[in-house]
Amino acid sequence: MGLGLDLDAIALSAPAASAAVRTDRDRLRALDAVGLLDTPIEDVFDRLTESGAAALGVPIALISLVTDDRQFFKSQCGLPGPVAEARETRLSHSFCQHVVHDRAPLLIGDARLEPRVATNLAIGELGVIAYAGVPLTTAEGHVLGSFCALDHEPREWSPRDVTILESLAAATMAVVGMRAEALASADIGRRLQAALVPEPPRLERAALEVAYRPGEQRLLVGGDFYVCSTLADGSAGLLIGDVTGHGPEAAAFAASLRSAWAALLLTPAPLEEHMRRLNQVAFDRQPSPEMFATALACTVAADRRSLQTCSAGHPSPLLIEAGEIHEAAVSVGPPLGVVEGGRWTHGVLPLVPQAAVLLYTDGLIEGRAARDSPQRLGFERVLSELRAQVHRGTRGAELLDAIVGYATRAHGAPLPDDVAVLLLTLH
Numbered sequence: 001m002g003l004g005l006d007l008d009a010i011a012l013s014a015p016a017a018s019a020a021v022r023t024d025r026d027r028l029r030a031l032d033a034v035g036l037l038d039t040p041i042e043d044v045f046d047r048l049t050e051s052g053a054a055a056l057g058v059p060i061a062l063i064s065l066v067t068d069d070r071q072f073f074k075s076q077c078g079l080p081g082p083v084a085e086a087r088e089t090r091l092s093h094s095f096c097q098h099v100v101h102d103r104a105p106l107l108i109g110d111a112r113l114e115p116r117v118a119t120n121l122a123i124g125e126l127g128v129i130a131y132a133g134v135p136l137t138t139a140e141g142h143v144l145g146s147f148c149a150l151d152h153e154p155r156e157w158s159p160r161d162v163t164i165l166e167s168l169a170a171a172t173m174a175v176v177g178m179r180a181e182a183l184a185s186a187d188i189g190r191r192l193q194a195a196l197v198p199e200p201p202r203l204e205r206a207a208l209e210v211a212y213r214p215g216e217q218r219l220l221v222g223g224d225f226y227v228c229s230t231l232a233d234g235s236a237g238l239l240i241g242d243v244t245g246h247g248p249e250a251a252a253f254a255a256s257l258r259s260a261w262a263a264l265l266l267t268p269a270p271l272e273e274h275m276r277r278l279n280q281v282a283f284d285r286q287p288s289p290e291m292f293a294t295a296l297a298c299t300v301a302a303d304r305r306s307l308q309t310c311s312a313g314h315p316s317p318l319l320i321e322a323g324e325i326h327e328a329a330v331s332v333g334p335p336l337g338v339v340e341g342g343r344w345t346h347g348v349l350p351l352v353p354q355a356a357v358l359l360y361t362d363g364l365i366e367g368r369a370a371r372d373s374p375q376r377l378g379f380e381r382v383l384s385e386l387r388a389q390v391h392r393g394t395r396g397a398e399l400l401d402a403i404v405g406y407a408t409r410a411h412g413a414p415l416p417d418d419v420a421v422l423l424l425t426l427h
Helices: 014-023 025-033 043-056 081-086 096-102 121-126 159-196 248-264 271-285 378-391 396-411
Strands: 060-066 070-077 088-090 106-108 130-137 143-151 206-213 224-230 236-243 293-300 306-312 318-321 324-327 347-350 356-360 419-426
Touching (some): 025 143, 096 106, 096 143, 130 159, 206 396, 224 248, 248 271, 293 356, 324 378, 378 396
Antiparallel strands (some): 106 130, 224 236, 236 293, 318 324, 318 356, 356 419
8 A cells, every 4th residue: 555565464463563662762762852742832843734734635744752652742733622732642542653663654545444553542533544654763763753644534645645744754853953953052051151140159248139031042142241259358249241242152252251350359459450451351352353241340348338340331330228229320441352452440439238239231221111112121211110119128039030020021022132130238
């Protein structure tokens, strides 16, 4: 029947095929490794099954992954409601297990007349009469399941039908491969990003809270970074920075600046001298002349009564004192990696007891003011929301979550750029 397959000559029974599928541990490990089982519906796979159903003129098309006890439908087009919602059946309803076992296409014109599948429960419960399935095969040769078409009427499958299914199966596995690469890249990105925005350290006589949110391009590593440390004299040092762009180059540049700053702090020097040396590192390490970074360095004195600041083109810190918020007056020098021999100056601000210092990257204020609005959210709207939250008594991590949540809701989607916010509260 079709392609010269002689199903009557195949001695293997359905239970035996099911047992063989269940015990192929290498195949099951490969199936688990692709990370598709029990994942949400994805449009890219649904478009493939919809195309298959339309091209073959069948009511049902599936991307079916066969485990040791069930078949999971990564995508389905045309299944009846309850099965479509469950997106799986037991192997008692699976024709695809035979494709997996045989590692070859399976064509059935009328399942009621085929001894190998005549007792399959999908015939009576789902109305499956005709079936055509081709293997979904990894580059290593493991068959994960089948791309298949089903009909409620008897049908003679043509070589053209098989060619269409094989093309769709190849497209499916290409998507699976790209998806795996993207997930692997995302995992590397998450680990690299964790190095740039680590968990906040414990500080004496102060508490540090941090919020970090990746931008809408979640698979691209961002360039936001910070360094927090206690210095030898008991003061607390903070640096927050933002490299232009995304991706490995931006992350590597950010990592260079972060590491260099941590090393610079080991040698006592004014903040402006540290910033000058960091600018030299930026010129040495920048991947291209177009890539630069903004940075804001702060030092809270050991007695917690004053704040030194030095800015390289970065937004100024916000001071929260006695329930009021204001932007600190800071002298701003050029961003890092823009002007060789640039000059920076530091300023000193008094701090009242129980004050808090908030540092942020500009991703917080550069989203939209409202969904589909051409206006940016801007500093003043964020400051107004911060004041409202502080007056409500919102503090610490809850304050950071509230303000980042506000910016995200205003934008109406994940913010376009990464956001890092640090809040240092003095005790």
